[in-house]
Amino acid sequence: MSTHARVPRCLAILPFRGSRAVNEGLLTRPMLRGPTWVRLLPDVYVHRDAYRADDHRMWCDAVGLRLPPDAALAGRSAAHLFGADLLARNAPVTALLPTAVRLRPHPRLRVIRSPLPERDRIRFAGLPVTTPLRTAFDLGRSAPRAEALVAVDALLRRRVVTLPALRTYAAAHPGWPGAPLLGEVLALAEPLSESPMETRLRLLLLDAGLGPLTAQHEVRAGGRFLARVDLAWPALRLAVEYDGDQHRERARFRRDVARLNALRAAGWIVLRFTADDVLRRPEATVTLVRQALAERRPALPRP
Known part of the structure; x- marks a missing residue:
């Protein structure tokens, strides 16, 4: 990847907070407004050579920089990071936020409001992500039924979660939205399904x-x-x-x-x-x- 000689190495590949780069003396505000940088989100930029419009991981990195402390990447975005690619082209990044937390809307961001205890969050690939178990639990109770089953099968296939563990987790969370659908999905789930x-x-x-x-x-x-x-x-x-x-x-x-x-x-x-x-x-x-x-x-x- 070619970069301009004045581009700091630490800003050449991954998204970064513009305000931090300015405060650290790496860039100036006028430089950020120039053609070298692509603005992804408010105060989040990436070098033009690293920009890929359909690169979901790039967008996950960008959203991760804006997430409040108690939030996490979730749903199909979390599954993508765990190696289960369930995403359509141009799919927005899914972020799970506790009810009281706010995040500015953006076309490449889909916000879900739900309780998110600390035990359901981890750091994975440098990002705050719902645990594989919570990710499978959330996707398995999200209609339509066929897509819920596809998502659970994909995570089982990646071996980041097991069917017994998911059943135990579901049994410990009765009454959550989509619980009946999740019950159907768990009865149909097949860890050996290959696609x-x-x-x-x-x-x-x-x-x-x-x-x-x-x-x-x-x-x-x-x-x-x-x-x-x-x-x-x-x-x-x-x-x-x-x-x-x-x-x-x-x-x-x-x-x-x-x-x-x-x-x-x-x-x-x-x-x-x-x-x-x-x-x-x-x-x-x-x-x-x-x-x-x-x-x-x-x-x-x-x-």
Whole structure:
């Protein structure tokens, strides 16, 4: 990254408080108004070479500089810092503030008011953040239901929180807004789910009454590992998988062909679906899976 020779090294990468830089003699007010610096929030600036409009971490750093002592980054912003990327492009930073605390509104800031005891706050990546447990608790009780489940599955997948710990935390906080929704989410949560779209596909099938099904099932033939499939009815040797854009890469496509041939040779049927199938054609997707289940059940030998 190129920076002007007069730019202090400590201000070249991360957002900073303009007033502090001026007080420490690093910059002057006229310099802050020049083209070298981008104003992110009141009194918060970043060097123009470090500015990325869609860099959520940059915006988290900026908001962190403005947070009152008893506040914390929360929700999807906290999940993002923990490695669970649930954010839409240009998503605002979520900050959780106690009821009496105020923070100036901004388009890149979303404020939530809620009790926030000290035990629910930590310092993570240099920022005040709700704990993974509190983050999962908050996201799991925030409608819509599918997005709540996606968020909880993502945090479980990152192993920053466990399902038993989250259930214990929820039981200790009865009566909070969204508690009934959280109960549903915890009953459906799956730590083995590997992507948000896989979670949505699984929820679609469960809501259609096509469960129970097994996530990330290992298929073996003669004791030899063949493949791990996203969702399966092992007794029926039927699998359902979500195919993201990475499956279109040539090397991945070739591996997928060999893998599907091996599964078919072992007597498995694999149905593959894309985002369009899950989000835009859910009825057709459910119908196809239901038909496959009906076809496989009579074919099974009776014990």
